[in-house]
Amino acid sequence: GSTWGYGEENGPSLWHKDYPVAQGSRQSPIDIVPSEASFDPRLAPIQLSYDQCTSINISNNGHSVVVEFDDSDDRSVIHGGALPNPYRLRQFHFHWGEKGCHGSEHTVAGKAFVSELHLVHWNAEKYKTFGQAAQEPDGLSVLGIFLETGDDHRWLHKITDALYMVKFKGSVSDFKGFNPKCLLPSSLHFWTYPGSLTTPPLHESVIWIVLKEPIVVSEKQMGKFRMLVFNGEEEDSRSRMENNFRSPQPLKGRKVLASFK
Numbered sequence: 105g106s107t108w109g110y111g112e113e114n115g116p117s118l119w120h121k122d123y124p125v126a127q128g129s130r131q132s133p134i135d136i137v138p139s140e141a142s143f144d145p146r147l148a149p150i151q152l153s154y155d156q157c158t159s160i161n162i163s164n165n166g167h168s169v170v171v172e173f174d175d176s177d178d179r180s181v182i183h184g185g186a187l188p189n190p191y192r193l194r195q196f197h198f199h200w201g202e203k204g205c206h207g208s209e210h211t212v213a214g215k216a217f218v219s220e221l222h223l224v225h226w227n228a229e230k231y232k233t234f235g236q237a238a239q240e241p242d243g244l245s246v247l248g249i250f251l252e253t254g255d256d257h258r259w260l261h262k263i264t265d266a267l268y269m270v271k272f273k274g275s276v277s278d279f280k281g282f283n284p285k286c287l288l289p290s291s292l293h294f295w296t297y298p299g300s301l302t303t304p305p306l307h308e309s310v311i312w313i314v315l316k317e318p319i320v321v322s323e324k325q326m327g328k329f330r331m332l333v334f335n336g337e338e339e340d341s342r343s344r345m346e347n348n349f350r351s352p353q354p355l356k357g358r359k360v361l362a363s364f365k
């Protein structure tokens with residue numbers, strides 16, 4: 105089909121036809137091999153200054169569920185790691201699999217998790233707009249957090265309770281007062297490497313920061329993500345939103361740095 109997706113006809117293995125950078129030298133996600141990552145003591149700890157963050161809405165963009173933030177000033181930023189300066193929080197979204205299967209994008213020594221949360225930030229100190237930053241090698245930074253199944257996550261229900269309002273592609277709903285700090289694991293130990301957007305246009309503009317420690321959510325909570333659909337309300341093709349992940353891409357000589365021994 106004309107637009108990209110995760111199906112047989114428009115999925116990741118076909119994206120290179122419209123987006124040749126799909127076969128580039130710094131594509132994401134990757135398989136992170138801890139034993140081959142280099143501990144770098146110069147990496148600053150990750151700091152998330154999200155206390156003044158302003159969430160605006162939650163929406164279904166036909167590929168994932170996205171919570172957007174007001175990024176008109178530096179009220180919510182990430183800094184540390186290998187970042188040259190603070191990067192502004194713009195949105196977060198998830199990637200997940202089907203029931204009982206894996207759905208993360210990054211893997212750790214070949215192990216995939218049930219889902220992966222991406223907190224997307226951009227270098228507003230250097231670039232005027234997100235769109236411009238998204239085309240620059242140091243323009244974006246995405247914080248990746250793995251989700252594994254176990255007990256209910258005490259705060260994730262704030263998101264899963266809102267999913268029924270954005271079942272169909274193109275639906276948007278108010279979503280104010282949500283601080284994603286509640287979705288962080290206890291340790292901010294991370295790996296970092298230069299990569300790309302994991303969906304088209306696949307721009308090679310992301311400094312990835314992937315947390316080692318997953319957060320725990322219940323299978324029931326994950327099930328609520330799977331009641332979303334890729335299609336719009338008026339379309340007759342009904343397809344459950346699941347397996348919206350790209351698989352690991354070639355490392356092509358990149359070095360993965362670790363913030364911990």
Ligand SMILES: NS(=O)(=O)c1ccc(C(=O)NCc2ccc(F)cc2)cc1
Pocket residue numbers: 222224234235236238239246300301302303304305307
């Ligand atoms: N899964 S991920 O975290 O890697 C990811 C993050 C953001 C985007 C995005 O903003 N796309 C729209 C877009 C892309 C480039 C632009 F220039 C403008 C909008 C895509 C993928």
Ligand SMILES: [Zn+2]
Pocket residue numbers: 197198199222302
């Ligand atoms: Zn993502």
